[in-house]
Amino acid sequence: MKNKLTKYEVDNAQPKNKEYNLSDGDGLFLRVRPSGAKSWVYFFRLGDDRRLHRITLGSLDDLSMKDAREELKSIRKLVSKGIDPRTARAAAKAENSQAITMQTLFDAWIIYVKATDQMSELWAKRHEDRWALHLKKALGNLLVKDVNRYHLSAVLEKMTLSGIKEETRKALTTLNLMLDYGLKHRHLTENPARLLKPKDFNVTANIPRDRALSLDELSKLWIALDKATTSYNSTSIITVSAIKLLILTGARRGEVAKMSWKELDLQNGIWSLPKERTKNSRAHIIYLSDLAISIIRNLQPITGQSPYVFDTSRNAKESHIREDTLTRYIARLRQTPKSNRQTPSHEDFSLVNMEPFTVHDLRRSAATAWAEHLKIPPHIVEKMLNHQPLNKLVITYQRATYSEQQKKAWLAWDIMVRDKMASYATNTSKD
Structure with a gap:
């Protein structure tokens, strides 16, 4: 059996007037051209065809002796199965040229x-x-x-x-x-x-939820949010403010997270959501209560130079708060409090004993409270949530916006939230 080429032989093979081949065994050769270029070639026969075929594996610059021998193993397997390695290579090249990331x-x-x-x-x-x-x-x-x-x-x-x-x-x-x-x-x-x-x-399928926080639970959450901003931290204040707006407006998480200053008319208490920003692609008006306006105005010194109300980027780039930041913050509020803490933290008033809830549950909680405690008619609640009627006939003919009814409902909700928070804080302080 032919001895394998050594590295010395490969490196020191000198060019001649005509190209020549140095055998490495098993049909593999080092081809040396008059120019001095060296490449690996493989000679083979297919099946009963006695003709000698050749395929170039690659240049010595691109393919070391060790790699050429490894490549040869794959090619010989193809040949043993009667497959022309040149055809297989062409097919792979064509496939890769069409492959996309x-x-x-x-x-x-x-x-x-x-x-x-x-x-x-x-x-x-x-x-x-x-x-x-x-x-x-x-x-x-x-x-x-x-x-x-x-x-x-x-x-x-x-x-x-x-x-x-x-x-x-x-x-x-x-x-x-x-x-x-x-x-x-x-x-x-x-x-x-x-x-x-x-x-x-370890995640569940998207099963419709029915969790709605009670007024007492919303009060406890609100107080926990207040305690989370006892020590000044702009990111915490922005996040807490966004969660409070979710409670006060019943808007979707993404709608609040991407709230922009240009959408707001604080003088008249109006938040105008363009159709590009709503789930059903229908423009929506939300009437802001005094408490909601106050929360937003308090952010102007922090994010007033940004296009977004809830901007946590801390630089000139346009970057609104991420939706999952709100989710994580709620999750952290529900963690077990840590002891011996020297500075105020969101963990100082945890919600560890409260039934689990998500950010989206706040929207459902607001809607439930509107209907159950404020006795707001269902069709007004649906308008406030910007829900699209399932009945196509209703969609076509029900053009009324019920603006005044919606405005009164949000203002009534503002009063209830304020009263409930004050009452809950008083009662808990007595315990």
């Missing part, structure tokens, strides 16, 4: 769903934010054809461990939708995200 697929999917009106601007933006915050770094540069369930699991498990379980479930939805699009357009042969379930990451 996960980032490219995500961008194409977002453009598609917007162009075909399959998704509102608001929902598309939520997928874009989720991708940018949680998925892009780990998955963006991977080729779609190479992505498997383990790549996806690693990202989702990391999200779960960071405490954002609801975002984990939604991230899985984002991956499912974009990879379904990739499957439809033949960028992959199966959707690996469909092999994963929310329970794999």
